[in-house]
Amino acid sequence: MAFRAPLTNHHTDGTLCPPEHKHTSSGKPLHPGCPDRAYTQAVCSCGQWQMQQPGKGYVNESRRRHLATHRIPAGPLLRDVLPFNMR
Template sequence: MPHKTTLTNHHADSSICPKEHKYTVTGKPTHPDCPGRAYTRAACTCGWDFQCPGKGYADEERKRHRTTNPKPTPGGPKVLRDLLRLDAE
């Protein structure tokens, strides 16, 4: 099963900032009830975890980590054909 990476924004009290809370390009919240994004956390199902104040940097680290995860082994009929191949060479 392939690993899954997620990116979540958090308020200063560690609560998750919902996707409905939009921000300006400078990072200020436009939603009236949002106290603002304090940090962004990137996490993977393999146990890797990264957090920093910058959303862009956390996303770059998440993408970089995804390249280090092993690719899932293919399954199904092609693998069976390769295993059962009888080449007359």
């Protein structure tokens, strides 16, 4: 199962800040109807992790680190499980 933790931006009042509301790197709105981007949130579909912070980059980096913990390690190579005379 592939886990997901999408990033969502939110206004100060808690409402969703849609993707078409562009912002500067500091979070100031470039869209005329956007009051601000107060925080960015990521919630993992595993149900065990979520993060909400004002810094979008920090949330994204933490999200990537968390999703990496869900990766299934590769099993042994075929050459490691076959008898020597079958290689």
